[in-house]
Amino acid sequence: MGLMGSTATALVVQNGPDGGPGRWAAWLAEGGIGLDVVRADTGEALPERLAHPALIVLGGAYLPDDDERAPWLARTRALMVQALERDVPVFGICLGGQMLAQVAGGEVKGEHGEPEFGSTELTLLPEAAGDPLFGGLPERPTAVENHVDAIVRLPEGARWLARSERCPYQAFRVGESAWGVQFHPEVAPERVARWSPERLARHGVDREELHRAAERADPSAARVWREVALRFASRVSDRSRTS
Template identity: 70%
Template sequence: MAHTTETLVVQHTPGGGPGRWGAWLAEGGLDLRVVRPYAGEPLPDRLEHAALLVLGGAYLPDDDARAPWLATARGLVRDALDREIPMVGICLGGQMLATVAGGAVQPEYGEPEFGSTRLTLRAEAADDPLFHGLPAHPPAIENHVDAIVRLPEGARWLARSERCPYQAFRVGTAAWGVQFHPESSPERIALWSAERLERHGVDREELRRRAAADEAALTEVWREVALRFAALARNRG
């Protein structure tokens, strides 16, 4: 692969863009190519990029009937794994990584998680290229009802929460999946569907206030992870 700093970003929904990670990856020296297949923009069949970022969305990883581009997105995840191209999968993207690598996801499984949530790093995070040296209990913004129920064989399990065990993991040397939204912000919570949250007994404004109280820690931790990922992608590009 020719040297490049371009990162392919797969955006599944109109409101699900790269958010703060777009600015942080750019700060780390990566150029972003955001593709919006829901709007008819075609995904490539093969990665010719320094890295891959697969974002979240209100689908299961194999929900091809509603989102026919997911098959191509899964192929890109497989390509990243096979060629050790650095990738991060966020929420749906993390679930996609889990299933492509042999794990399993269940719809509406366990207790939903919304808003700023306390994570617990596992011992395996201590020497991980992205998660080493982070606070033991960093906050992260959650917005999911589906969940990973089995990690791929050989995956490194990096973080958990009280309600959802598989919050972060790594497959191979350079593919990470997270259930939470490191790209999100308190301001973005204000754009979430109030009706959807109310169905789960959650108040959107209260979620935003709690996330705002954690804003300094959210920014410090997930900016550092984004910059580490950008450095990894640059060095392998």
């Protein structure tokens, strides 16, 4: 639930047992934003109407419209549509980013392109320069990846903010207040150490090697994604004061 002293509380949709908000919880709290985390994957009910001043949709091992396996995704999509219609700040991570792309008119494909796991170099694109969250960040930050599905087409009019060597659509903005990312800014290296070694081995990847690489990259990566979290918190606070 919301943290004491917070100026606003964001609704967070968690889609899997190991897919919580991670260190974004502390960073957003630092910016005055509490979190109301709904464990949708365990049957906790999502609201029908978005009353929170922000929506954060986390990752999960599903496609955005995988309603048969994850029936709560339909309501999550409806909440995201409401947020877009009302210009409520949105941050979508991995599955959440793919969902934002899809509901806004883009396209996502399962098991598309080359999978990405662990610490990965991103490249910020020219449109990132004027973005409220990504403007002024290092040109080549690193971030943790963990995906086999991918966005293949951004919504019309979306601002394309970042890419990687294997996956073009790493970060984008829809409208003025909705951001989607393919990577995991909330994941610290210790979570990488808990990933399924069997799943990674199927893709020819060693978990311990990923963990070590994430630890090496984390001092600089954490500074970048903390700054993004604080900027998003400021956006939410501004929205909360004016709504």
